[in-house]
Each structure stands twice: as structure tokens, then as C-alpha cells.
């Protein structure tokens with residue numbers, strides 16, 4: 205790896221300043237505010253607040269609704285991660301087979317990533333709406349009772365698919381890069397050693413992709429935790445009932461609809477800690493183990 | 497251990513023709529070195545034999561069995577790559593055992609073979625390491641080990657030594673030769689290094705632009721090169737080429753540089769005045785009183801020998817290699833002994849024999 209060494213400290217600081225400023229304004233400040241807010245109890249009109257220590261946290265953790273949302277999040281996140289990564293890996297392997305086609309694939313597959321969550325949601329709505337959606341109507345005509353507005357499992361399935369769809373492109377790019385960085389001669393050596401394509405995939409390609417896969421797992425989990433608010437909001441609004449209310453969606457419900465800022469902040473702080481923990485695990489893992 | 501027959505092998509990548517009909521018969525236990533300039537199609541030939549590329553036409557037979565359409569896995573060969581191509585996520589032991597496991601050999605047999613190969617190559621202490629924890633030379637050995645344990649019909653080497661430093665290269669070269677002799681495995685070895693080619697091969701295939709220019713033993717290639725390309729490629733410093741025409745009814749050559757030299761081995765067929773190219777190796781040029789005066793423009797003392805660069809009166813360059821130091825003079829008289837001349841057709845470059 206090449207290292208650039210700066211002579212003074214002024215230039216590097218200047219170069220870093222915009223990024224530091226953005227981090228401070230859009231992350232550190234709101235995060236600090238959330239932590240402070242989570243220790244306060246505000247009256248419903250926002251006129252006064254009192255310091256309550258960790259009471260918001262203990263209340264949140266004891267709430268059955270919060271536990272329900274945590275359970276939903278677990279199902280949702282793991283399903284999104286598995287679906288998005290599995291699909292992406294499959295597509296990347298296909299694309300890798302024909303390097304010539306890889307560029308077209310890449311361009312086509314990156315598009316979903318550029319689509320805004322709400323727009324993506326509308327797209328899926330048009331597909332799966334029970335009365336106006338293409339697939340939704342087809343399902344109903346085929347005798348399968350499809351209505352995600354009534355059936356919680358179907359609603360969960362729908363947001364999983366919609367959220368995974370948006371993440372496939374990101375995963376695809378990384379998997380494809382990972383695949384293409386495996387030296388061709390290593391695969392050829394395996395072929396000469398007698399390994400057929402399927403065995404090559406399981407014994408050579410997949411192990412060599414595992415650092416990429418682990419990185420993506422964390423990224424996908426963090427995405428499912430945080431970045432899926434738009435999709436859920438536009439498609440199901442957390443319903444029916446609370447069937448698709450995930451932790452991030454509950455933060456919104458608590459803070460914006462119920463105007464319980466203390467509790468909402470406590471919930472977002474819990475989420476923040478979760479993500480920090482995930483990231484820390486990732487860094488340690490990368491440092492310790494995987495670099496071939 | 498087996499014979500290899502390549503016949504009429506052609507290969508094109510789209511419009512690019514890379515191999516133009518290669519015929520090669522390798523006997524059981526023979527070590528064949530394929531040598532040639534970069535881009536002449538050596539690797540392509542090797543990869544087609546391995547089954548990593550498909551031939552455009554022609555056939556490959558290993559031990560008499562037609563394998564042209566078979567997958568690499570079905571050919572029972574082993575290959576050592578230039579970059580070694582070790583499996584980065586496996587230990588040295590797992591690297592060597594991988595092919596045996598796929599073949600479904602019993603565990604005890606795998607362990608025995610790996611230990612034996614490791615002993616042969618002196619890498620017992622490295623069995624637990626990953627490839628990235630090895631030096632280039634050690635990786636090279638592991639790659640060899642991975643090939644040996646398979647006990648294949650055919651070894652293929654694609655410039656396996658070119659990533660090593662000069663000293664290690666010489667050492668590994670000798671080691672590969674010893675191993676190959678001892679195991680008696682038929683081998684194809686690709687290199688662009690002529691010293692490697694001369695020392696390793698039972699026979700050489702000198703490739704030139706997709707053709708096999710000559711297939712013969714190293715000494716024969718050196719002594720009787722089939723054309724000017726082979727003559728110039730093998731030998732260091734390279735053979736001198738002088739222009740001339742056939743004279744005295746085919747008995748002699750009239751050099752453009754002046755002298756008329758009578759052939760020592762008999763007349764060449766052809767019309768009077770036919771253009772010829774005469775080759776003479778630098779070590780065969782002699783210093784002789786009354787010879788052609790060669791003005792020197794460079795003297796390279798190499799210790800045990802000296803290389804002189806000069807220009808003949810006609811303007812043609814002549815390189816002379818002397819045993820021992822050169823007399824200190826701005827120009828030296830040289831003679832071209834008739835017995836050391838190689839005569840080639842001036843137009844086609846093909847060797848002309850009496």
C-alpha cells in the first residue's frame with residue numbers, strides 16, 4: 205500500500221475539515237442531543253423537562269411493544285441480509301462468468317441503489333397492491349388470498365423483499381469485485397486438481413469471499429436496522445397492527461406520533477449502541493483474521 | 497507417466513492466430529522444454545495441453561488416450577504456475593492434499609503422500625503455514641509438492657522459476673531436474689530463458705510466432721540450428737549473421753564484407769550468386785594474423801572471457817568472444833574458420849546443408 209506523508213499538519217487538517225464538519229453537524233451533534241434527551245422526561249407540550257437518569261431506558265426495555273419491535277427487527281434484518289446477499293452473490297457469480305457482460309450487469313444492477321426508498325416503495329406497491337398491483341391481482345385471481353394490508357406475514361414479506369431489492373446492487377458490486385480479485389490461476393489450479401465448478405465454488409470461491417461476505421453482512425444488518433424507515437413507512441406504515449413495526453420505525457412512532465421524546469431518544473440510543481457494537485465486531489474481525 | 501502426442505494443433509483467439517499447427521511427440525519420462533520469445537504462444541500451447549483452453553483444431557493424446565475434448569480434471573495432469581496459484585486460505589498441507597481429497601483417497605494414503613513429497617522438497621517444517629507466510633522460493637516448492645503428490649501422468653510447468661532471484665533460480669532449476677529424473681514423470685516446461693532451456697530439457701521446442709521452429713536436443717539445436725531465428729535465439733552472445741552469395745559453383749560463399757570462404761563440409765545446392773546468410777558463433781571467431789581487420793567499438797571483459805564488439809569493412813556488426821583477456825588494440829585481425837560456419841538461405845532463413 206502506498207502512503208503519502210504530509211510535511212506539516214495544516215494541509216491534512218484543511219483536507220479533513222469538511223468531513224469533520226459534516227460528521228460533527230450531522231452525526232455528533234444529533235447523537236449528543238439524543239443521548240441528552242434520553243435522560244430527560246418532557247411533559248407532552250414540551251414546556252418543561254426533568255432529569256430522570258436511566259428511567260427511560262428501563263421503561264423501554266420492559267415494554268412488550270418494544271420487545272415485539274425488537275423481534276420484528278430480528279426477523280426483518282436477518283431475512284433482508286440473507287435475501288439481499290444470496291441474490292447478489294448469485295448474480296455476481298453469473299456476471300463473473302462472462303467478464304464481457306459484467307459491465308452491462310453492473311450498470312443495470314446499480315440502478316436500484318440510486319432509487320429513493322419512497323420511490324422504490326411505490327414501485328413495489330404497484331406490483332403487490334391487492335387491487336391495483338400487477339402481482340397482487342394475479343395472486344388473488346389465482347386463488348391465493350393476498351392482502352398485505354390485512355395479513356401481517358404478507359406485509360413483513362413485502363417489506364423484506366422491497367428492502368432487500370434496494371440492497372442487492374450494493375452487495376453485487378462488492379461480491380463481483382471480490383470474485384474478480386480471485387486470481388484466475390487459483391481456480392485453474394483447482395480445476396486441474398480435479399475440482400468441478402460446484403466444488404470450486406464451495407471450497408475455493410466462497411472461502412475466499414468470506415471477508416467480503418462478512419463485511420457485507422454487517423453493512424446489510426446496519427442497513428436493515430436504520431435505512432429501511434422509508435420503505436416501511438411508504439409500504440405498510442408499520443402495520444397491519446404492529447406487524448411490521450421495527451425498532452427504527454418505533455423510534456419514529458414514539459417520537460413523532462406519540463411525542464414521547466425521552467422514550468424515543470432512549471430507543472435510538474439503544475439502536476446506536478447496537479450498531480457501534482456491530483461495527484466494532486467487524487473491525488476486530490477484519491484486523492484479526494481475514495486478508496488473503 | 498505417459499507419452500504425449502500433440503498433432504496439428506491450431507489456436508486462434510477470434511481473428512488472432514496464435515498457434516499454426518504444432519506437432520510434438522513426447523516420450524514417456526521425457527522432459528521437453530518449450531522456449532521462445534514473449535508472445536510466441538508457449539503458454540497457450542501448455543494451457544491447451546492442460547485443458548484450460550480449447551484447441552481450434554488438432555488433437556492431444558496423453559498415454560495414447562484422446563483428451564482433446566476432456567476437462568482438465570479428467571486428464572490426470574499437474575501444473576505449476578508462474579505465480580504458483582496456491583490456495584491462499586489453506587495451509588501448505590491442505591494445499592497439497594486438496595487434489596487427493598477430491599480423488600477420494602483414504603486419509604492415511606493422503607497423509608503418507610503429503611509427508612513423502614514434503615520430505616522430498618524439504619518443506620516438512622512449513623506444512624502448517626499459509627501461503628502468505630512463505631517466501632517465494634518456499635511457495636515454489638509447495639507448488640511443486642502439490643503437483644508431485646498427485647502422481648500425475650504429465651507435469652506442466654509455465655515459467656515456474658521466473659519470479660525467483662537469480663541464485664535461487666539456478667538452485668531450483670537443478671532441483672526440478674533431479675526430481676523429474678527421479679520420478680520419471682513426462683514433463684513440459686515453458687520458459688523464455690535459454691540457459692534454463694538448455695540445462696533442463698532432454699529436448700527443446702524452439703517456438704517462433706506460433707510455429708515450432710525446431711524440435712531437437714539442446715546440443716543439436718546449438719550445433720545445427722534449423723533456421724536463422726533458432727540460431728540467433730539459442731547461444732549467448734547471439735550468433736553473428738553475415739550476408740553473402742553462393743560462389744565457386746556452390747563450393748564457397750562470397751561475403752559482402754570481402755573474403756570468399758570455402759565450405760569445409762561440401763557444396764550447397766543452388767545457383768551461382770544465390771543470396772545466403774552465414775552464421776558464426778562469437779566463440780568460434782578466431783584472432784589470426786593476416787585476417788580481416790576488425791575495428792572495435794566496445795570491449796566487455798567478463799573475467800574468464802572477453803566479448804568484443806566491432807564492425808566489418810562492409811559495415812556489418814561482428815561480436816567475438818575470446819577465452820581470456822583481449823590484446824589491447826583499437827582493431828584486431830579476425831578469421832572465420834570454415835568448419836564453424838552455419839549456412840542459411842538468404843531469403844527464407846532455412847538452414848542449407850551440403
Ligand SMILES: Nc1ncnc2c1ncn2[C@@H]1O[C@H](COP(=O)(O)OP(=O)(O)OP(=O)(O)O)[C@@H](O)[C@H]1O
Nearest residue numbers: 509512514532533534535536537538539540541688
Ligand atoms: N485469452 C486470449 N485472448 C486473446 N489473445 C490471447 C489470449 N491469450 C493469449 N493471447 C495472445 O496469444 C499470443 C500468445 O500468448 P501466450 O500467452 O501463449 O504467449 P507466451 O509465449 O506464453 O508469452 P510469455 O513469454 O510472455 O508468457 C499473444 O499474442 C497473446 O496476446
Ligand SMILES: [Mg+2]
Nearest residue numbers: 538539540654
Ligand atoms: Mg506465458
